[in-house]
Amino acid sequence: MRWAVLDSPIGEFSVAADATGVHAAHFGPVDGAQTDPPDPALRAVLAELRAYFAGELTEFTAPLAADRGSDFERAVWREMTLIPYGQTRTYGEVAARVGDPGGARAVGVACNRNPIPVIVPCHRIVGAGGKLVGFGGGLDRKRRLLELEAGVAFQRAWA
Incomplete structure (x- = not known):
């Protein structure tokens, strides 16, 4: 799992993903997060987030892979x-x-x-x-x- 960060209308927003899906997101930067990651899963999530913040996307399609919580x-x-x-x-x-x-x-x-x-x-x-x-x-x-x-x-x- 790798982190990427994008500049958004709500400030820097970081997201972690791999081939299984999105694992986490965080308001602000995360150490080691890339702005232009080579990983296709991260690139796809960033593209969806950019489209969401631009008002072009109303429903995320990236698979969710968070495996914690009661x-x-x-x-x-x-x-x-x-x-x-x-x-x-x-x-x-x-x-x-x-x-x-x-x-x-x-x-x-x-x-x-x-x-x-x-x-x-x-x-x-x-x-x-x-x-x-x-x-x-x-x-x-x-x-x-x-x-x-x-x-x-x-x-x-x-x-």
Whole structure:
């Protein structure tokens, strides 16, 4: 597994991948990350990320290969991938969807432990009433990601 880094509208963003898929992502640079990696899997993920940040991609197709987390966390992460681009769900809604209606706080912990932010869109989970709370990359990044997606979704709906 190797790391690559790209400059994005939310700052430097690093991603780790190999032939089996994407293993991790990180806000900021990672030691040894390359900007122009020779690895085809990394190049493909970077191309998808560039297209996403340019508003041209609304669904990632790179396979996910993260192999950590509890059963509950993995269920939450799977549920995140089902939230449509440009939409949000509350922590409580996600908790109910994974079978733990009282588990909103546990969903927040799972979001914080998401090994592949942006690609597994934990930024689409918000507090009750749509309140912007909690994000490992900081609330400013969360807001910018949601604004990007909302703007693209709006343009596509009214084009």
